[in-house]
Amino acid sequence: MGKIILTGDRPTGRLHVGHYVGSLKRRVELQNSGEYDEVFIMIADAQALTDNADNPEKVRQNIIEVALDYLACGLDPKKSTLFIQSQVPELCELSFYYMNLVTVSRLQRNPTVKSEIQMRNFEASIPVGFFTYPISQAADITAFKATTVPVGEDQMPMLEQTREIVHKFNTVYGETLTMPEILLPDNKACLRLPGTDGKAKMSKSLGNCIYLSDSEADVKKKIMSMFTDPNHLRVEDPGQVEGNPVFIYLDAFCRDEHFAKYLPDYQNLDELKAHYTRGGLGDVKVKKFLNAVLQEELEPIRQRRKEWEKKIPEVYEILEAGSKKAEAVAAETLADVKRSMKINYFEDKELIAEQAKRFMEGEH
Numbered sequence: 001m002g003k004i005i006l007t008g009d010r011p012t013g014r015l016h017v018g019h020y021v022g023s024l025k026r027r028v029e030l031q032n033s034g035e036y037d038e039v040f041i042m043i044a045d046a047q048a049l050t051d052n053a054d055n056p057e058k059v060r061q062n063i064i065e066v067a068l069d070y071l072a073c074g075l076d077p078k079k080s081t082l083f084i085q086s087q088v089p090e091l092c093e094l095s096f097y098y099m100n101l102v103t104v105s106r107l108q109r110n111p112t113v114k115s116e117i118q119m120r121n122f123e124a125s126i127p128v129g130f131f132t133y134p135i136s137q138a139a140d141i142t143a144f145k146a147t148t149v150p151v152g153e154d155q156m157p158m159l160e161q162t163r164e165i166v167h168k169f170n171t172v173y174g175e176t177l178t179m180p181e182i183l184l185p186d187n188k189a190c191l192r193l194p195g196t197d198g199k200a201k202m203s204k205s206l207g208n209c210i211y212l213s214d215s216e217a218d219v220k221k222k223i224m225s226m227f228t229d230p231n232h233l234r235v236e237d238p239g240q241v242e243g244n245p246v247f248i249y250l251d252a253f254c255r256d257e258h259f260a261k262y263l264p265d266y267q268n269l270d271e272l273k274a275h276y277t278r279g280g281l282g283d284v285k286v287k288k289f290l291n292a293v294l295q296e297e298l299e300p301i302r303q304r305r306k307e308w309e310k311k312i313p314e315v316y317e318i319l320e321a322g323s324k325k326a327e328a329v330a331a332e333t334l335a336d337v338k339r340s341m342k343i344n345y346f347e348d349k350e351l352i353a354e355q356a357k358r359f360m361e362g363e364h
């Protein structure tokens, strides 16, 4: 059996550097590794609507933004299938059957959903669609027989839920679905990149993001006003690097060669951290270095995005072709699922013949 990737993003905003280190950069590497038979990248518009039902325009406008970010980062439509979730209706049908395999209390235990409910002030009235999105995510993953799901740490409970559904389905109906594995970033700092405000997660919904498409000036402005160690008031004060987002971003992005290029007084990040910790190193100097490192990473992405922005109709053609291909694959899985669940009445000639015989013989 081949190796297949499925992953994606909600079109609730442009993509940011958290998405980049958490999943996007890895996807491009995996796509180019030649080790995967198929790479499916989904723009999860139906999932985005579960908490934006009253704002479909937001979702609609952000589909192109996410697609442009994909292409800018190097996802290549010749190697990866880029598609839109809502254009693959088979995913809804799969979700509908998987819902029978999951209890309400199991969904209530999902820690990511719990914190997202709080964040959205949904405590009093959670939309059913939002509550059940981990099930729909299981449909997305299994529809493409994904073996590998490269995502950030916040997706761990979703993968766990999917694996439980696969196990349950295969136990009840016979071996049908592929068991997926999560692929988390190797670098600890990339598991869940914090926001520029120091909050635990950079998130489109929190407005604490550095977007891949931000201008050079905007990136610089955001970095220079980033939250750091609040007790590091004067340059000579000792500072804390743990939990300090500026150093977490450096952990995520900087390599030794950046020091030779932009900050030759230090050999590597350990030396810089040691100086900050003992005091005598100002935030501004560290932030300027981070800015240089990030700009180097983002500039080629920005340039490629500008090229694709001139070809919007072509981007939609890519998404349409990708969605058609994705639908064909999902339809095969759905047929397998229905066969296993014995809801394939019309193709089951044996069933029809056996019942015809039984009724003829008056045995019912």
Ligand code: ATP
Binding pocket: 008, 009, 010, 011, 012, 018, 019, 021, 022, 023, 150, 151, 152, 153, 154, 155, 190, 191, 192, 193, 194, 201, 202, 203, 204, 205, 206
């Ligand atoms: P929303 O607030 O609408 O949920 P989001 O910023 O959480 O948006 P998603 O589309 O939900 O983004 O997530 C897409 C992918 O990016 C997932 O694989 C997720 O794990 C990863 N991801 C999102 N935010 C971060 C982050 N701050 N650090 C690392 N990975 C992240």
Ligand code: MG
Binding pocket: none
């Ligand atoms: Mg999210």
